[in-house]
Structure formats: structure tokens, C-alpha cells
Amino acid sequence: MRDGPLVRRARAGRRDVARRQGLLRWRGRGVAWVPPLFLLVAIAVADYHTIGEFRMISWIVLVPGIAAALCGVWGTALFAVVSLVTYVVADSAWPHEYRAGRGDFVLVALGGILAVLACAIRVRDERRALHMGDVTDTIRRTVLRPLPPGWGGLDHAGVYLTADAHARVGGDFYDIQPGPHGTRVLVGDVQGKGLGAVEAAAALLGTFREAAYHEPDLATVAERLETRMIRHRGHTVALGRSDGDRFSTAVLLAFPDDERQAVDVLLFGHEPPLAVGPGGVRTLPAGAGLPLGCRDLAPGPPESRRWRVAGDETLLLVTDGVTETRDAAGAFYPLADEVSRAVAEDPGIAEPACLVAFVRDGTLRHGGGRLADDTTVFAVRRRPVRHAAGGPGGEAPEGGRLRS
Template identity: 70%
Template sequence: MEAGGHDMEAAGHEPYDRSPRARRRDVLQRHQLLRFRGRSVTWLVPLLTLLAIAYVDYNTTGEFRIVSWCVFVSAIAAALCGLWTTVLFAVLALLTYLGADAAWPDQYRAGPADFVLVLVGGILAVLAAAVRVRGERRMLHMMDIAETTRRTVLRPLPPVWGGLDHAAVYLAADAVARVGGDFYDIQPGPHGTRVLLGDVQGKGLGAVEAAAALLGAFREAAYHEPDLATVAARLETRIRRHRVLTVALGRADGDRFATALLLGFPPGDRSTVQIVGFGHEPPLAVGTHGVRLLPAGDGLPLGLGDLIGRAGPPSVLRVTVDPGETLLLVTDGVTEARDGTGTFYPLAERLAAAVARDPRNAEPARLVAHVRDGTLRHCRGRLADDTTVFAVRTTGRPPGPESRLG
């Protein structure tokens, strides 16, 4: 499914935003529409064009000669085919020109001028194909790098992790970069399972670096620290350290901050979730009864706590959740998605209608898919910001050995 140039995949247990992966063995897989039984047939286009030109030229009068149109054959091959296929068609076009022109009496022949046209056109087509294929190889290499970066920042998670069933989808506003400043993770540990979702201010590699720094701090602190407030304090300290480093490096993005939600699921307690908010959109609890808005906490975005001279981390809220309720966390790519009239996406209302229509829509995978599709339909695929939809639900089963080993 594709809309507005943004790639999507069905919500599951693995982060999203990838476009179809480039097959290293076939740099020219860009022409997916011209494939038959898994094989590229783009060569049919210049071949049929060449045959059509030869046929028309042979079956018309001498006053209507189009054999010089063979120059278009190599140009078409350069746009659609690989380098050596383009070379082949450049040679075939030249041979076809020579054979077709020689079949006519002298007074009807196109002559050497058009021969030079077809020859030079073929040479230019081969050069253009070489440049295009080299650029495509470089682009595929960059896409591989972006994919590796994304999987480093947003690591894949097992289907059930830390006693939580979960699903996530990530849509990059930049469909080429495929990675941005949104981040999320689940970290089980001896003190319960902790969940983090956030959005770094700004875009580009600087935002990715800040997200990676926060996730690294979260993965260590969430496992070792018994108090969720201490985990929150470690995140604030980490973003400040990162900002100091960027300033010392002379970069202009030393004022980055991040909104985030930090959740804690205490061990042995399915009915309670701890919430620490850092200026982020509040989570939604979605169940068979409907949708309710949970408190978001009183914290400022990570990196801005020093503006009010806060001595400690924001308060930890304890909220009761019903068995089977799914907690939905989203970034502002969802809540700030606008339609053609400028109306924001009505997330809670759409979810309430979906759950009323089918209670199974409260399941994490179906819930994430519904929000993803609804957001893209609402904004017609034109995402203004990176978009992350993350849903978690307790399974009722105790966490596995990952809670002890991390």
C-alpha cells in the first residue's frame, strides 16, 4: 500500500517505514510493473519500438521514411534497461537503420546524415544509461545505510516482549531518508517492563543522533533502576549531555529537545501503569468499553527542564487500566495530520467508532493498522512530520527470561 510517496507495511511487531527492499542481485528492479514471472521484461519496450519502426518504414512509400526514428530506440533502452542492454539496442538500431535504408532505391534513401544521427544517439544513450545505473547503485547503497541506521535506532522487537503484546508502525515524512527523530522501545528488566516513545525536535541526522542517545540511556536505566523517576532523570541528563557535545563540536543544533512518554509496568501488577510525561501527547487506553484519555504528566520536554530550574524529574503518575485494554502512544505526525480544509485528524473519535464497530480493533496490531490507514487517508498521504503509532497491552503471562537478562 502506498500513498503520497510514503511507504507502509501492515502493522506488526516490527517497526516500519521501509520501502520495498532493494535486491542486491538486481539493481534494475525499479521497473516492477514490467515483470513477468519474476523476471524483468523492460527490454520488450525498445524491441517492439524497433520492430514497429522497421515495419512501418518498409510498408510505406518512399516519401514517408521513418527509419531515422531508430534513434529513439536506444534512448528508450537507456531510460528503462541496463547498460549492456542499452548497448545491444544501440547496435541493433544502427544495424536496422543500415538494412532498412539499403533496401530502398538510391533516391529514397535517408543517407549518411541520418546514419550519423542514429550513431551519435546510440552513443549518448549508452553514456546516459551508464550514469543512470551508477546513480541507482549509489541510491540503493544509501537506502541500505538508512535501513541499517533505522534498525540500529529502532531495533526489532520479538512478538511478545517483557510480558507485553505490541505493534508499531513508523512512517518517515522523508520517504528517501526513511529515518527521523521519532523513537520507541520496550525494555524488560527485574523491576518491571518499561516503555518509551518520543519525538526529537527537528529533522535530519542530528535528530537521529539525539534519538539514539536517548534510547541508549533508556535501555540501560530502564533495566537497572528500580524507580521510574530515576529512569526519567537519566533521560533528562542524557539529552543535556548530548547537547553539550553538539555545542562543543561547533554544530548549530545544540538546542534540541524531545517530547516523550515513559511508561512502567510493575512486575506482578496487570492493573497499574506508571506514566511520566515529557510534554508529549497523552496516551489513550482503548478497550471494548471505548476510548479514554490518560493523564500525560506535568513534565517539560526532555532537555528543557533547566528552564524552570527543576530540581528533580517530573512526577510519576499511577493509573489503573482494565485487563485487555491497549495503550496507544502516537507522535504528533498523527495528531497534527490535516485534511484539505486544515482540520486535524480526530483520533479519539475515529478509534471509538472503530472499537464500537468491532471490539477486535482494540488489539494492538489492528489498532495500529487502523490509525496508520486513517491518518494517511485524512492527510491524503502528505505527512508533514515523521509519524509513529505504538500500541502495547499486557498479555497476562509473566515476562520471560528477558526480564532478568535484558
């Protein structure tokens, strides 16, 4: 997503704050005062050893400026005062004909005042950057809520990378919703970028979390998502915005409670999931449904398909940030081939966390470290019965306890 210049500057400021705090600490203690103090002493000593025709004491005006970039307001004010006192003492030690005089005194005093003002502005902007970073983190947690380990009886792992290095959330989304009718999983990609894409993703996720819990039929969940996308577009049009044609691709999975080695797949113009296991990689296609928000082009919900999935197979779901990544020659990232080769060499790659890390690294490597679009890699598989998670939709062996 792309934000305004204030948000981008605030986020860049927050990174600068964190970087500065890391660089200016030694053994857990702040050492921001060391550079300006060293410069102060160096200038005073150099001035003492220079000849009368070449005085360096006026260079002490640099000290408050350095302090303004590294220290707090009170620290900068202290260096401004110390610099002025040092100037007076050092200049008074010379014969009258070699003294720098009142002109440089005014320069040092004015430089100290300006340094304090600049430091106050810098500190204010840093605090604003930290606040904006907190707001961004809150938005990210709202759209992509943290998923507890084993949530809904599934082992899962996910990674989300934004094409904009300054952003932390965009139009990609994913979630797991356990409920009385089994556990449902949704992964999708809203068309476009910016806050409008984030709003649409949040609207779809909110509907999914309610419908996936309450509705027994997966087709009804799909219908609710389609209706929500259309309603959201109508709302944006009523506001006079230009994104009234926005749509979203998505893949909807359902893990039924009555059949542990089965998964229902329903696609909305999205890449089908890959079943990755020690035996290899296979695609789990379903009916060719249109993206959410495009139902008027082909009325009727897309058809779901049930697939049998072994206990050691992981379902891999990605957005087009992975499949459309190109290398220097313009070739797309061969996801299925790369995963097949990796699993053949090391079956442990099929573990959700390992699989997600492998695809993430492969995508970045194939694209030369650059992403043309937001990228989501999400992997899920049922937990073994002895490790099933608690919460709605979780399972436990007879006599065992539900664990979250």
C-alpha cells in the same frame, strides 16, 4: 526529516528501480527488451512500405535511446549495433537516389554510442540509489530496532509515518526494554527535523535501553534521559551547530513484575497515554513534567503515577503528528472520541494491532492523506500469562517455558 538532494535523488531512484523491475517482468521473466525490439521492427517495416521521398529508417536512432532507459548496458550496446546493421541493410535495399546516406549513418552510430553512455550512467545511479536505500534502512533499524513479538511480556504494535515522503526515519522514537526490574516503554518526539533530530533520538534510545534495564527506580531512568539530552546538546554546540536548543517530549511507562494490573506513567511534556478497552477509553495522566532538555526551567524530575490497568485494556501512545493533524476546516483530529466510538461499535478494536491500524487510517483520512509532522502510533498491553514472552522481563506459567 529532510536530507540533501543526493539522498533524495538516490531514494527516488531506488523507487524507480523497483517500479521498473515490477513493470518490465512478465511471469517472472524480464521483458525490458520487448519495447526497443518492437520499435526496431516497426521502423524497419514502415520504412519498407514508404515511398522513396519519405524515408523513416533514420528514426531507428530512437531504438538505442529506448533501450538505454529500460535495459542494461550490454543490452543497450546490442540494440545499438543491431540498429546500425538494420540501418545499413534497409538503406542499401533502396536505389541509390533514395538512400539516406552517410549523414544518417553517422547519426545512428552516434546515437547508439550516446545511448550506451547514458545507460551506463543510469545503471550507476541506480546502484547508488540501492546502496543509499540500504544505508537508510540500516539507520532506521538502529534507531527503531525491530521488536520481537511479545517482547518483555507485552503485546505491541506500532506504526511510524514520516511527514517527508522521501524519508524513512525522523525524530519520533519508541522502544520496549525488559529487565530485572520490569518492562519499560519509551515513546517520544524530538523537536525539529533532519539528521540532528535522528541523532538526538538515537542518543535517547541508547540511554533508555541501558538505564531501563539496570535502574530499579523509574525516576532514575528519567534523570538519566534528562542528563543525556543535555549532554547531547552540549556536544552539538561544541561542534558549532545551531541546534543546541533541541528538546524532546516523551512518555515513559513501567510495567512492574510484582503487580500485573498496574502501570507507572511518567510524562515529559507529552500527551498522556490512553487506556483503551471494551469498557471505553480513559486518559492516564501523570505529573506535568517538562520536555527532556528543559530541566533548568523547573529543577527536579517529574512525578510518576501508578494506574491500575485491566488485562483487556491496551495503552495507546501517539506523538503530536496524530493529535495535531487538521482537516480542511482546521479542526484537530479527535483521537479519544474516534477511538471511543470505534470501541463501542467493535470491542476488538482494542487489540494493539487493530488499534494502531485504526488510528493510522483515521489520522490520514482526517488530514486528507497529508501529514504535517512525523507520526507515531504505538500500542502495548500485557500478554496473558499463558502467552507471556521470554527474554528478560518475560513471564511464564509455572511449569511452562519462556517464549520469545
